[in-house]
Amino acid sequence: MSSSSDKIDTPIALPIRRRGRRWLNVALPYAFLSPALAMILVFTLIPLALVFWYSVHNWDLRKPWEQGQFVGLQHFLTILDPGRDELFYPSLLKSFIWVFGSVSVQFICGLGLALMLNQTFFGRAIYRSIMLCPWAVSGVLTGLIWMWMFHETAGVINDLLDRAGLLHLSLWLGLAEEPRRVAWLASPETAMSAIIVANVWRGIAFFAISLLAGLQTISEDVYEAGAIDGAGQWQQFRYVTLPLLRDVIVVTTLLRSIWTFNFVDLVYTMTGGGPANSTLTLAVYTMEKTTVGLNYGYASALAVILFLILLGASVFYFKITGFARGGAGE
Amino acid sequence: MKKFAFLILSVVLTLALARPAVAAVEITYWDTNVTPVRTPFWQHMIERFEKENPDIKVKLVGIPQAQAHTKIVTAIQTHTEPDCASFWVEWLAEFKAMDAAVNLRPYLEKSHLKNEVVPAAIEAVEYPVGGKDGPLLLIPHRFFLDGIWYRLDWYKAKGLEPPRTLVELEEQMKLFTDPAQNRYGLAMRGGKSGHLYLFQMMLTYAGANQIFDVGGNSVVNRPEYVKGLDWYTSLYKKGLTPKSAINDAYQQILMNFDSGTTALLIHNPGSSTEHKNKLGEGKFMSAPWPLGPKGVRVMRNIWTEGVGIFKTSKQKEAAWKWAEFVAGEWASSYWNRMIGEIPANLRSQQHDWFKNHQYLPNFSKPIGDPKTLWFDLPSYLPEWAEFQDRSIIPDMQAVMLGQKTAKEVLDKWAGLLTEWNQAYLKRTGKK
Numbered sequence: 001m002s003s004s005s006d007k008i009d010t011p012i013a014l015p016i017r018r019r020g021r022r023w024l025n026v027a028l029p030y031a032f033l034s035p036a037l038a039m040i041l042v043f044t045l046i047p048l049a050l051v052f053w054y055s056v057h058n059w060d061l062r063k064p065w066e067q068g069q070f071v072g073l074q075h076f077l078t079i080l081d082p083g084r085d086e087l088f089y090p091s092l093l094k095s096f097i098w099v100f101g102s103v104s105v106q107f108i109c110g111l112g113l114a115l116m117l118n119q120t121f122f123g124r125a126i127y128r129s130i131m132l133c134p135w136a137v138s139g140v141l142t143g144l145i146w147m148w149m150f151h152e153t154a155g156v157i158n159d160l161l162d163r164a165g166l167l168h169l170s171l172w173l174g175l176a177e178e179p180r181r182v183a184w185l186a187s188p189e190t191a192m193s194a195i196i197v198a199n200v201w202r203g204i205a206f207f208a209i210s211l212l213a214g215l216q217t218i219s220e221d222v223y224e225a226g227a228i229d230g231a232g233q234w235q236q237f238r239y240v241t242l243p244l245l246r247d248v249i250v251v252t253t254l255l256r257s258i259w260t261f262n263f264v265d266l267v268y269t270m271t272g273g274g275p276a277n278s279t280l281t282l283a284v285y286t287m288e289k290t291t292v293g294l295n296y297g298y299a300s301a302l303a304v305i306l307f308l309i310l311l312g313a314s315v316f317y318f319k320i321t322g323f324a325r326g327g328a329g330e
Numbered sequence: 331m332k333k334f335a336f337l338i339l340s341v342v343l344t345l346a347l348a349r350p351a352v353a354a355v356e357i358t359y360w361d362t363n364v365t366p367v368r369t370p371f372w373q374h375m376i377e378r379f380e381k382e383n384p385d386i387k388v389k390l391v392g393i394p395q396a397q398a399h400t401k402i403v404t405a406i407q408t409h410t411e412p413d414c415a416s417f418w419v420e421w422l423a424e425f426k427a428m429d430a431a432v433n434l435r436p437y438l439e440k441s442h443l444k445n446e447v448v449p450a451a452i453e454a455v456e457y458p459v460g461g462k463d464g465p466l467l468l469i470p471h472r473f474f475l476d477g478i479w480y481r482l483d484w485y486k487a488k489g490l491e492p493p494r495t496l497v498e499l500e501e502q503m504k505l506f507t508d509p510a511q512n513r514y515g516l517a518m519r520g521g522k523s524g525h526l527y528l529f530q531m532m533l534t535y536a537g538a539n540q541i542f543d544v545g546g547n548s549v550v551n552r553p554e555y556v557k558g559l560d561w562y563t564s565l566y567k568k569g570l571t572p573k574s575a576i577n578d579a580y581q582q583i584l585m586n587f588d589s590g591t592t593a594l595l596i597h598n599p600g601s602s603t604e605h606k607n608k609l610g611e612g613k614f615m616s617a618p619w620p621l622g623p624k625g626v627r628v629m630r631n632i633w634t635e636g637v638g639i640f641k642t643s644k645q646k647e648a649a650w651k652w653a654e655f656v657a658g659e660w661a662s663s664y665w666n667r668m669i670g671e672i673p674a675n676l677r678s679q680q681h682d683w684f685k686n687h688q689y690l691p692n693f694s695k696p697i698g699d700p701k702t703l704w705f706d707l708p709s710y711l712p713e714w715a716e717f718q719d720r721s722i723i724p725d726m727q728a729v730m731l732g733q734k735t736a737k738e739v740l741d742k743w744a745g746l747l748t749e750w751n752q753a754y755l756k757r758t759g760k761k
Contacts, residue, residue: 061403062427062712065757087720151582152574153512153591167510180509183573188731272521275576276727291400293716294424 054300061294075301087277087285088302092309095281097192098267099260102199107253109200110207115241117208118215128212135205143269146198150270152183185271188278195270195279199260207252214248215241250323258310282306355648356387359637360415362402364392367603371668379655386648395580396522406430409642414649417468417638423458423710425467425638432639433465437650443469443657443675450697451634451674458709460758468638470674471657472666474598475619475632476530477693479605481593482615492617496535496561499594499620503570506593516594517586518571520730521579525722527596529707530619530630532558537624539705541747546755548747551740559729559736566730576727587614598633599693602670616689618696628703629696634674711750721746 055076058069078084117128134142149155158181161169167179175187184194218241226236242249264287267273273280273288286306289299317323361372369392376388391412393401399421405411406428417431425431438444451470459465478499480492484506493499503515519527533539535558543549565571572578572586587595588608595601605614619627637653639646655661663678665671672694673679684690696702708714722743728734 060712061407062424062715064427064429153514153572154585154589162512176509178509180569180573181512183576186574186576271577272579274521274724274727276731276733277724280724288720289716291403292719294403295716 051300051303054296055304056301057297059295059297059300061296071297075298076305078298079301079305087280088282090277091280091282091285094192094279095261095283098196098199098279098281099257101192101196102203102260103253103257105196105200106203106207106256107249110204111211113204113208114211114215115237117212131208132205134202135209137202139202139263139265140269142198142202143266146194146201147185147270150184150194152181152186155184157184158182186275188275191271191275191279195267198270199263199266202266203256203260206256210248210252211245214245218244246321247323250317250321254314254317258314261306261310354385354387355645356389357414357643357645357648357652358389358391358412359649359652360398360402360412361390361392362398362416362418363395368669371665375656375661375664378660379652382655383651386651388652406640411640411642413643413645414637414639414653416635418635419454419458419468419633420709420715422455422467423712424715426459426465427712430641431465431467432641432643432646433467434469434639434650434653435466437654438466438469441654443654446659446675446677447657448473448674448676448679450632454632454634455636457631457706460710468634468636469653469657470634470636471662472636472669472671473632473634473674474600474671475629475693475696476527476596476598477619478617479587479595479597479601479614480617481587481590481609481613483613484593492615493594493620494617495621496531496623500565500570503565503594507570509569512591514572514586514592515570516565516575516596517578517583517592518566518575519578519580519583519596520566520576520727521582521723522719523579525718525726526630526707528559528562528722528726529705530628531562533628533703533705534558534619534622534626535561537622537626537628539628539703541705541708542751546748546751548744548751550747551737551744556736556740559726559740563726563729563736567732576730599671599690600669602689603668616692618692621701626701626703627696628705631704631706632697636674708747708751711747711754713746713750717746 056070056072058066058071060066079088082089113131117124117131137145149157152158161167162181167181170176170180170182171178173182173190175182175189182190184190222240222244223236226240231239261281262283263281264283267279267281267284268287271279273284282302283306286299286302289295289302293299361368369390372390376390380387398418402411402415402421403424406425411430417425422431438447447470451473452466454473455466455468455470456462456464459467478492485492488505490502490505493502499516506513506515508514518524532555536552536554538552538554540549540552549555566575572591574582575586578586583595583597584601584604586592588605590609599616602616619629621627637649637656639649639653643649656665657675659675659677662673662675663681663684666673666678667681667683670690672690673684678684707718711717725734725739725742729736729739
């Protein structure tokens with residue numbers, strides 16, 4: 001290009017040298033990514049780093065003279081010592097019961113629902129939408145609704161049982177010596193089951209939708225091939241459906257387990273961790289240490305321990321289920 | 331030249347008009363116990379205040395009771411506090427530790443309120459932050475004591491008088507308990523704040539009011555207190571309360587009483603409007619706190635609430651005017667007449683509605699009665715707030731369930747309280 005003889009005014013005259021152009025090419029993608037990276041940094045990485053920082057320092061809002069003192073692993077040692085923190089191990093156990101009980105029932109019911117909704121029948125679309133409704137309700141609202149439903153004297157469940165003449169339920173469950181209403185949330189024996197019921201009600205939708213999506217990716221051909229080979233209903237399910245769903249099942253159960261482990265809203269609104277700490281999960285314990293105890297250092301140490309437990313469990317889970325190892329396995 | 335002069339004139343005039351003669355200041359006030367019943371009362375008070383003080387606007391923000399503490403602490407940490415809020419006495423020790431609230435003593439000294447606020451209420455406010463030498467972090471406009479509500483119609487039908495002693499209380503509870511009919515004696519509060527009634531019952535039964543001895547060591551595990559805790563939790567174990575009582579907090583105990591499930595309710599005069607609305611006149615009545623077997627009643631020092639100002643407020647003078655108004659004669663009288671509680675303003679207490687009130691005087695009868703002993707919970711300890719929610723309540727529930735014994739639990743509390751109190755005394759140089 002004979003630019004020197006051009007009379008046209010180039011408004012911008014960038015001295016584009018070959019080196020600079022390459023630099024721009026390399027830097028441009030990062031520039032586009034930087035807003036997202038900044039968000040991740042500010043809202044995820046920095047708070048995460050802060051939690052780790054808090055966990056090795058004293059930070060109790062009610063004891064300002066101690067704030068900022070470096071204490072190393074002191075919080076962790078106190079937590080792991082049952083003599084000094086009598087709530088940690090019981091709450092860990094309650095967390096496992098809570099997670100295992102909720103997720104297993106949700107999964108089985110969700111799978112059943114997904115299998116049913118995978119078939120064609122009249123009004124299927126309506127049922128699919130109805131099924132999603134509990135998911136739309138927030139955890140706190142779910143907790144409040146179920147808390148009032150399960151209430152011993154004013155709850156609708158006990159009212160119906162009463163009218164159906166089932167006051168003897170309390171005798172059958174071994175909760176009383178004379179027929180009376182069952183205090184679902186006030187008896188340590190039934191409180192955990194009651195909150196699991198509320199959680200299951202809410203969580204089935206998640207499994208149903210995800211597993212349904214997974215089921216729909218399985219082509220009919222595979223089932224036909226199985227039928228030709230003489231496979232019955234159950235064998236089709238066990239040898240065709242389950243293996244092909246494996247990755248979806250692993251991801252959904254792991255995600256749901258992690259979320260349930262961290263759930264505070266439902267448990268706290270329904271029982272507040274009671275009675276007598278019988279439904280105190282580790283997440284609720286950590287939350288209370290923060291908001292009621294105002295002890296950010298100790299609570300951060302609890303959060304770090306929770307994080308490590310979940311991290312270890314996830315890695316272990318992926319390994320034993322052969323997630324994303326490719327192929328349908330069997 | 332003419333154009334220039336005109337321009338100058340218009341600029342000067344604009345500036346003169348743009349500068350307001352009196353800048354309307356807006357203060358934000360958080361109501362930390364918002365309910366649909368109370369909001370219109372606040373709005374009426376704000377209207378009157380703004381009429382009397384045209385240069386101040388009050389913006390009312392309502393916070394539900396259950397989240398109030400968390401919201402305020404978060405606001406303080408993130409420097410987003412409002413100008414003022416209704417403070418509860420339980421929070422004052424924290425606010426002092428976080429240096430978040432303004433000392434209102436100098437303001438009170440110069441105000442007409444100085445001789446109008448009930449001295450006992452001021453003492454209750456001073457107690458958690460160092461007594462007379464400490465700051466004054468809120469100006470009380472109401473206070474209350476706990477008492478007994480009972481079903482007047484059921485009592486009349488059985489020809490009974492309200493319980494005057496704990497023994498009578500238990501006997502009457504037995505008369506009204508019928509689980510098959512879903513009827514019980516008392517709507518016991520085993521959930522949040524239930525420990526307040528626990529302590530009052532336990533100490534009344536024991537007839538003693540010492541939490542610490544002169545050396546600063548906790549004596550809550552004295553044998554008479556163990557007996558008191560045993561007695562109170564036995565009411566639950568004997569089935570004289572609904573089983574759900576172990577978890578029941580404010581809403582549930584009100585619901586139990588107002589829905590006709592229980593004959594008795596321990597609460598303060600603040601729930602009178604609810605009873606009026608849900609049960610109707612003639613079906614309920616109040617009674618003063620009963621006496622224990624030793625012939626005395628032991629009550630927690632009066633609970634009070636009022637407006638406090640945050641240190642970060644840029645309108646402290648305006649906020650003080652609002653605080654002064656709320657605790658003043660008209661507002662204190664209006665508010666407490668509407669809500670059904672005791673005004674903390676001596677002049678308001680002279681108003682006819684209070685002197686001739688149906689339920690309120692029963693609650694304040696213990697004040698000035700020689701048979702009443704007073705005690706205070708150690709809310710000045712930094713560990714106290716968490717201790718009451720995370721230790722006292724679950725321990726009380728464990729005793730109710732029979733998982734722990736009263737002695738075990740009180741020994742544990744005594745040990746911890748002694749440790750913390752000694753540390754506190756050392757820290758504040760009182761030892």
